[in-house]
Amino acid sequence: MSDFLHGFMFEHVAVRGAIVQLDAAWRFMRTLRAYPGVVESLLGEGLAAAALLASTLKRTHGSLLLQMQGDGALQLLLAECSSDYGLRGTARWSDPIPAAPLNELIGTGRCVITLGGNGGARYQGIVPMESNSLAQALEDYMRRSEQLETRMLLHADTEAAVGLLLQRIPDRTDADPDDWNRVQHFAGTVSAKELHELPVPTLLHRLFPQDDVRVFDGRALRFACSCSIQRVQNMLTGLGRSEVEEVLAERGRMEVRCEFCGQLYLFTAEQCRALFS
Ligand SMILES: [Zn+2]
Incomplete structure (x- = not known):
């Protein structure tokens, strides 16, 4: 069992990265709702991506919310990583x-991508969705919204949701552009099985044998939902009395199911009417 996020840094190349391995937490999340296969895979990738992005984008105490939405058959894909690395996700x-x-x-x-919340400052970046995979869409997002060159590999199946992120560290003038191309190329050779099963130091050594890579302590990941009766009550109050009366x-009675x-x-x-009295 390994639900972990590990950051790492190349000692002599201006690149940092992270690896996420979700298995028990992902298998539990799969039991919460019956998703069509294609949606479930994207949700697993989205959760892995939310953890990876949280490791690089989070600036303040707060959560990271990843949202893909459009007018197609997949209307919405949501994946959230909370400030203490609780993950949850859903789709429509x-x-x-x-x-x-x-x-x-x-x-x-x-x-x-929305950062922050929890009463703190919020930051939101939006880019058009034009890529044919979630990993490419997020690379595109990072380039256009954050001006960060990023390589992302994501995979989810019924057993695990895994991912690898590489990011070129900006403002390092000593960086050799060939280094970025080289580490990206080697990262691209990793298999989903290796990403899932190998300990992170072993995996990094196998991928980048000629580089010194420093691995940071892992962060435990878990499923966590922040829904509560208080939040649902606030939502109903926000909906307004006439809408609630219609239902x-x-x-x-009123039934609200957390997505x-x-x-x-x-x-x-x-109980509903008491909310408006
Ligand atoms: Zn919930």
Whole structure:
């Protein structure tokens, strides 16, 4: 079992990176909802990517939310990594959903990354969604929104969700451009099986035998959903009395299911009305 995120840094090359290995946490998240295969794979990749991006983008205490949305069969893909590295994700789609490249599934859409929250400052970057894989879409995002050259490898199947991120460290004038090309090339030779099964130091040594790579302590990752009765109550209050009354007139009570973890919140008509009194 290894639900871990490991950052690393090349000692003599202006490149840093991270490796994420999710298995028990990912297998648990797969049980929360029945996703079509193509959506489930993208969700696993999205969760791996959220952890990788959190290791490089998070500037302040807060969460990282990765969002892909569009007018295609895959309407929304959400993956979130909280400030203490809890992961959750969800998707919305219309059936039947074909096994097609990401840009075809999303249609005309965008990739949005939101940082912060938790009462702190928020930062949001948005780029059009034009790539045929999630990894490419995020490389594109990092180039256009953050001006960071990034290489990302992502893979998810029923057993594991894994990923590798490489990033060129900006403002290092001593950097040889060939180094970036070389480490990217070697990283591209890694298999999903190696990413899942090899200990990170072994994997890095195998990929980059001629480089000194410093591996940082791993961060444990886990599934965590931040939904709560308080948040659902706030959502209902935000929805407004007339909308809530409409549901009550139709169903007699209010049922709200968390899209991330599946938790069902039930409110009687009296409990709903008490929110507005
Ligand atoms: Zn939840």
